[in-house]
Amino acid sequence: MIATEKDLKTHTMMLDGEAVSFTEGETIYEVAQRVKTDIPTLCYDQRLEAFGGCRLCVVEVEGQRLPVASCTTKATPGMVVRTSTATLEKHRKTLLEMVASENREIDVDPLRGYAAQELATLVDRYDARGGRFRGKRSGATREDDDNPFILRDYDLCISCYRCVRVCAEQEGDHAISVMNRGFETQITVEFEGLLKDSACTFCGQCVQTCPTGALADKKALRFAELPGAIEKTRTICAYCGVGCSVDVLTKGDTMVGIQPAMDGPANHGALCVKGQFAYDFVQHPDRLKTPLVRGDDGKLHEADWDTALDRAAEGLRRVVDQHGRHAVYAVASGRAPSEAAYAVQKLMRAGWGTNHIDNCSRA
Amino acid sequence: MSNPLADMEKPDVIFAIGTNMTECHPVAATRLKRALKRGAKMIVADPRRIGLADLADLYLPIRVGSDVALLLAMAHVIQREGLVDPEFLADRTKESETFLEHVKQFPPEWAEQITGVPAKDIETAALWYGRADKGAIYYTLGITEHICGVDNVQSLGNLALMTGHVGREGTGINPMRGQNNIQGAGDSGALPNNYAGFQPVTDPENQKKFERLYGRKTDLEKGPTKVTALEMAGDQIRAMIIDGENTVVSDPDRHHCERALKALDHLIVIDLFMTETAQLADVVLPAAAWGETDGVQTNTERRVQRIRRAVDPPGLAKPDWWIICEIAKRLGFQGFDYPSAREVFNELCSVSPIYFGLDWDRIDRGEYQWPVPEQGHPGTPRLHEREFVSGRGLFRVIEYRDPAETISDDFPVWLTTGRRLASYHTRTQTGRSAGIDYLLPEETLEVHPDDVAAWGLSDGGWAEMSSPRGCVTIKVRATRRSPRGTVFASFAFNDTPVNVLTGGGYDPVTHTAELKVCPVRVVPA
Numbered sequence: 060m061i062a063t064e065k066d067l068k069t070h071t072m073m074l075d076g077e078a079v080s081f082t083e084g085e086t087i088y089e090v091a092q093r094v095k096t097d098i099p100t101l102c103y104d105q106r107l108e109a110f111g112g113c114r115l116c117v118v119e120v121e122g123q124r125l126p127v128a129s130c131t132t133k134a135t136p137g138m139v140v141r142t143s144t145a146t147l148e149k150h151r152k153t154l155l156e157m158v159a160s161e162n163r164e165i166d167v168d169p170l171r172g173y174a175a176q177e178l179a180t181l182v183d184r185y186d187a188r189g190g191r192f193r194g195k196r197s198g199a200t201r202e203d204d205d206n207p208f209i210l211r212d213y214d215l216c217i218s219c220y221r222c223v224r225v226c227a228e229q230e231g232d233h234a235i236s237v238m239n240r241g242f243e244t245q246i247t248v249e250f251e252g253l254l255k256d257s258a259c260t261f262c263g264q265c266v267q268t269c270p271t272g273a274l275a276d277k278k279a280l281r282f283a284e285l286p287g288a289i290e291k292t293r294t295i296c297a298y299c300g301v302g303c304s305v306d307v308l309t310k311g312d313t314m315v316g317i318q319p320a321m322d323g324p325a326n327h328g329a330l331c332v333k334g335q336f337a338y339d340f341v342q343h344p345d346r347l348k349t350p351l352v353r354g355d356d357g358k359l360h361e362a363d364w365d366t367a368l369d370r371a372a373e374g375l376r377r378v379v380d381q382h383g384r385h386a387v388y389a390v391a392s393g394r395a396p397s398e399a400a401y402a403v404q405k406l407m408r409a410g411w412g413t414n415h416i417d418n419c420s421r422a
Numbered sequence: 423m424s425n426p427l428a429d430m431e432k433p434d435v436i437f438a439i440g441t442n443m444t445e446c447h448p449v450a451a452t453r454l455k456r457a458l459k460r461g462a463k464m465i466v467a468d469p470r471r472i473g474l475a476d477l478a479d480l481y482l483p484i485r486v487g488s489d490v491a492l493l494l495a496m497a498h499v500i501q502r503e504g505l506v507d508p509e510f511l512a513d514r515t516k517e518s519e520t521f522l523e524h525v526k527q528f529p530p531e532w533a534e535q536i537t538g539v540p541a542k543d544i545e546t547a548a549l550w551y552g553r554a555d556k557g558a559i560y561y562t563l564g565i566t567e568h569i570c571g572v573d574n575v576q577s578l579g580n581l582a583l584m585t586g587h588v589g590r591e592g593t594g595i596n597p598m599r600g601q602n603n604i605q606g607a608g609d610s611g612a613l614p615n616n617y618a619g620f621q622p623v624t625d626p627e628n629q630k631k632f633e634r635l636y637g638r639k640t641d642l643e644k645g646p647t648k649v650t651a652l653e654m655a656g657d658q659i660r661a662m663i664i665d666g667e668n669t670v671v672s673d674p675d676r677h678h679c680e681r682a683l684k685a686l687d688h689l690i691v692i693d694l695f696m697t698e699t700a701q702l703a704d705v706v707l708p709a710a711a712w713g714e715t716d717g718v719q720t721n722t723e724r725r726v727q728r729i730r731r732a733v734d735p736p737g738l739a740k741p742d743w744w745i746i747c748e749i750a751k752r753l754g755f756q757g758f759d760y761p762s763a764r765e766v767f768n769e770l771c772s773v774s775p776i777y778f779g780l781d782w783d784r785i786d787r788g789e790y791q792w793p794v795p796e797q798g799h800p801g802t803p804r805l806h807e808r809e810f811v812s813g814r815g816l817f818r819v820i821e822y823r824d825p826a827e828t829i830s831d832d833f834p835v836w837l838t839t840g841r842r843l844a845s846y847h848t849r850t851q852t853g854r855s856a857g858i859d860y861l862l863p864e865e866t867l868e869v870h871p872d873d874v875a876a877w878g879l880s881d882g883g884w885a886e887m888s889s890p891r892g893c894v895t896i897k898v899r900a901t902r903r904s905p906r907g908t909v910f911a912s913f914a915f916n917d918t919p920v921n922v923l924t925g926g927g928y929d930p931v932t933h934t935a936e937l938k939v940c941p942v943r944v945v946p947a
Contacts, residue, residue: 207857230452231459292730294713294730295727295728297712300598300599300605347693347700351703351706368752381660382658388654390648391665392666396606397720399665399717400611401770402747402750404613408638410755416645417613419648
């Protein structure tokens, strides 16, 4: 919920010695986020209901004996909160050491997903790599799931339940569930089956919220070995009319993946299987790379732009000369950008003074 | 959409008709799911038991093409039960008396005979929508792809007007646009009846305005629609430019369409791939794809957003706008010297009243929904808040009509067509994206299990399906998503060209084909 300036002045609390205003219903974590006070989390996704599972976001509240999870504790007037003390930091480091000890690896390829680096970043920040804790690991990787989109590398799972919650709360699909408890906890789907036999729609939201790369973008990982830094370009999805914001991931001139834009006005980070995974038509070998003109032999032959454009224009001129300006018609694309549609209609109107123009919306 | 996507989380009662939203607009559907979780009720009317129907509180399994009858009966109940909003009627609408008198003839029992939906369910739907504080209507091509597409849309308009479910948060009449920039193509003036920004070509003032801008007078007469132009092909129409449309596979009556394009003296196709349509062209020009070009597209809630270039186009491929401008320049036409997409878009803004307050830089973050009539205007997330574009909302008196073709002894089964989650249109894109085949390797005909048995078919076996226009062979899938007597297929796969069969009729106003209704015969192959 977006609070207005007026609401914000309603109450005040103390956060790390500063007086900050908040609106009723805000949690301590939300207040801290708003005033740019960083509190570490692993199970938090701003789009989901707070879960309070990872306990990294605990803070000290004056008058309370034990630290509380800031993501699930509502701010109250006059509350005095400390987000970073020696005790808290030690607690966080211990938690991270325990979490890290359960996983096969901490450093995962950033192509695994939008949030895949969260655990590694925190482990480094808290210098929690050392591993005082050794022994049992949790989660069993599902190598048998041969779906081409989602890697189910549960060796890296830390049971934050973000995938379970994003599937239920954000997607409304309820495909992902949890089996067992403690070290035996296993993220799974109905009847422990394959994703394709479950309610999964392969929207990839679980991949993008996973903070360890346990759920990962298999298509993007095809490019893990490709040298070069990953660059992100903000754009809008190429498919339906909802207009979801996405980041196109590239390495050099290769498109290597798609990640949802969490601040996209139409989608707030949501995507579907097409927007998430059906992007590689762009760099498919079938793409037309040169203009083609039909020769006297009745076949299409490669040509340079000048030849092809001359041929295109010449044919139009001949038809207009012989049959008049109403003998030409144009169909604009509903897929190309607006500049294309505008240019096509201008060609017909400014060129020949006709309204012989339509787009592909009637079928 | 009259209302923003964000409003989809706000209604008390959702009425979704002719929209397979969980497959065709999945991200929009997540917003409806959130509304349901919040306690909203949903009515879903669709011939097929689609995914959205599973989530509905009330599912109305209407016979294909019977929407008007359903909507008339809902209006009847709303009128009879006194659920009309008298203040809204008085202040915002006209000709309500005639309409309210008209609907008295159409009780739910009458509609039950036509739609196959139990009268009591029609009654319930009307009561829910009529009594809602915020009732919202969502529809897609299941409403428009009929000979009575305009009647369907206007019938929905009547329901919204009589209850005042328009111009407020969580209400409205909300068509979901199917293509990324189909809204933008119309906004930009790629229509036979409108200049950019929906300025009618028949208005002499607009003619003067654009003569001033373009240096040439344009006809006062509307142009033919694409459907008509294809009928004129080889006769009055001798040359065509087709930009980014696989007309041959996506349009109804494929054989007619192929004949039309072959009859042209000159066909120019601009596309990403050698599509079935490009194969017929005299000149094929390679376009830069999504991700390879900068530009603007407008979404279903009228949000004007920038798309950006991430990689270079392959080989010699160029942006569509550049290709078109080069053709124009070679024809000696003035006003096509644009250094980049930015200048093209800024010119569009300068000639369009709905984009007038926008420019390339202003839309960088996609904050604006049109109309944005002047600079500094915040945009218009919600239409019709105080008044309608035409002043008052006009009630339309509409009668039910049968589809162009109805089932007969020769063609006793209703075929309805549509889309599937994992494929997009004619698969020029999804068919070339790795992994999609894992989810959807081939087209299938969805048939009710009882019909599979009754017609001598087998689940996974082959059927021959024919209409007066042609015949296709297709694999059968038994599913209760299809009602008895109605089958479903998509037109995505070129090797199962379902549009060989369709095309029995067109809406007389929009010329949209009746792709949702096609009587067929289905026999074992």
